[in-house]
Amino acid sequence: xxKVRSTVADALEGLVRDGMTIMSGGxxxxxxxxxxxxxxxxxxxxxxTVISNNAGVDGIGLGRLLATRQVRKMISSYxxxxxxxxxxxxxxxxxxxxxxxxxxxERIRAGGAxxxxxxxxxxxxxxxxxxxxxxxxxxxxxxxxxxxxxxxxLIHAWKGDAEGNLVYRKTARNFNPxxxxxxxxxxxxxxxxxEVGDIDPDQIHTPGIFVSRIVHVPNPVKHIEHRTxxxxxxxxx
Amino acid sequence: xxxxxxxxAARAARELEDGFYVNLGIGIPTLVANYIPKGxxxxxxxxxxxxxxxxxxxxxEEDPDLINAGKQTIxxxxxxxxxxxxxxxxxxxxxxxxxxxxxxxxxAENGDLANWMIPGxxxxxxxxxxxxxxxxxxxxxxxxxxxxxxxxxxxxCSLPLTGRRVTDLVITDLGVFSIxxxxxxxxxxxxxxxxxxxxxxxxxxxxxxxxxxx
Numbered sequence: 001x002x003k004v005r006s007t008v009a010d011a012l013e014g015l016v017r018d019g020m021t022i023m024s025g026g027x028x029x030x031x032x033x034x035x036x037x038x039x040x041x042x043x044x045x046x047x048x049t050v051i052s053n054n055a056g057v058d059g060i061g062l063g064r065l066l067a068t069r070q071v072r073k074m075i076s077s078y079x080x081x082x083x084x085x086x087x088x089x090x091x092x093x094x095x096x097x098x099x100x101x102x103x104x105x106e107r108i109r110a111g112g113a114x115x116x117x118x119x120x121x122x123x124x125x126x127x128x129x130x131x132x133x134x135x136x137x138x139x140x141x142x143x144x145x146x147x148x149x150x151x152x153x154l155i156h157a158w159k160g161d162a163e164g165n166l167v168y169r170k171t172a173r174n175f176n177p178x179x180x181x182x183x184x185x186x187x188x189x190x191x192x193x194x195e196v197g198d199i200d201p202d203q204i205h206t207p208g209i210f211v212s213r214i215v216h217v218p219n220p221v222k223h224i225e226h227r228t229x230x231x232x233x234x235x236x237x
Numbered sequence: 238x239x240x241x242x243x244x245x246a247a248r249a250a251r252e253l254e255d256g257f258y259v260n261l262g263i264g265i266p267t268l269v270a271n272y273i274p275k276g277x278x279x280x281x282x283x284x285x286x287x288x289x290x291x292x293x294x295x296x297x298e299e300d301p302d303l304i305n306a307g308k309q310t311i312x313x314x315x316x317x318x319x320x321x322x323x324x325x326x327x328x329x330x331x332x333x334x335x336x337x338x339x340x341x342x343x344x345a346e347n348g349d350l351a352n353w354m355i356p357g358x359x360x361x362x363x364x365x366x367x368x369x370x371x372x373x374x375x376x377x378x379x380x381x382x383x384x385x386x387x388x389x390x391x392x393x394c395s396l397p398l399t400g401r402r403v404t405d406l407v408i409t410d411l412g413v414f415s416i417x418x419x420x421x422x423x424x425x426x427x428x429x430x431x432x433x434x435x436x437x438x439x440x441x442x443x444x445x446x447x448x449x450x451x
Contacts, residue, residue: 030302077364102322102372106323122372125349126400127354170303171285171286171305173320174286177321178323224299229293230293231295
């Protein structure tokens, strides 16, 4: 039952194949499974469909898989920070499916929870609704959205144990908890690998049943997209 | 004379009420946080997964794990909570957020809103905008009245929509319009910006509107 793998290559062993679908957690560069993504890059796997809210930036996170042209299709809500993305999409190299952010989050949650589809008001009367079933509830139109699952889900967590229990930190939680439930195999990289029993059971965000493999990535370099600060009061004088 | 970006943000802040949960978009809407009246309790929601958003950090106190929906470094407050993006959009879609203040490229006289895409030119994505306009109780748009000399308040939007009949109030540099979301479409000019006359705003607005100045 030990889920701990000693290296990223071990954590991905036997799981990657061309044409597969990968979920990748994170919002912007916050809470992305950067070390696992680099493992995917090194594996050389091709023709990927990647489900992720964003597509990294040039040279970081999923931006690396775009640079190596390993991605065939992205399912995302916002890709504005990635120049290479725009270039590959406009040239027709890269397929893109935009989902509203809340719809994307809920599709993943539904996929992981065995919900085949749901109805939402988000996107009614827009391009997003094209080709989708419309039904009226309480006098208002809703569109049908389907649940999403993936062959593997890549997760970044702050703390984890050998049971696969995970704790996220601050806004680095974002898409990670839902994606952890929606991978046929879920692999988590954790900043702190702790003993089973060290995490208060009341404070566990993702129960271990959702996580198949864990790899320890101590002291990862974290990136900030927009460093915004305020002046200290004494400096304002 | 017309309102500056800060004056537009200050006007938008007058839509806040004590106890409101509010989502602010990127751009001028972000400035609204600077005009929350003293003594008024407002909780700012960030759709990536945070309620009770604090100000920008002091230099050297930035935390890469603590960002807002614009990917800017921010801080937490004693009342802050963190949650997943699914819970976050549950708040939004479920009607638990009182007010959304956001920018737009076009608004139509019936409340249609376009702010996410220019076909063939801009491929960035809608992010959370479609969920916000579909789910939040009241939607206030803050935008420049014109872009390159063209009215952004139109009879109907030419750009792909973010939402259909979703706008309650539009604040531009020239004035404020209220829009009826249900029943017969009706856009009403309710305020003029300082130094702006009815002639000027009428000339610069393509959308049809009635006038009922407060």
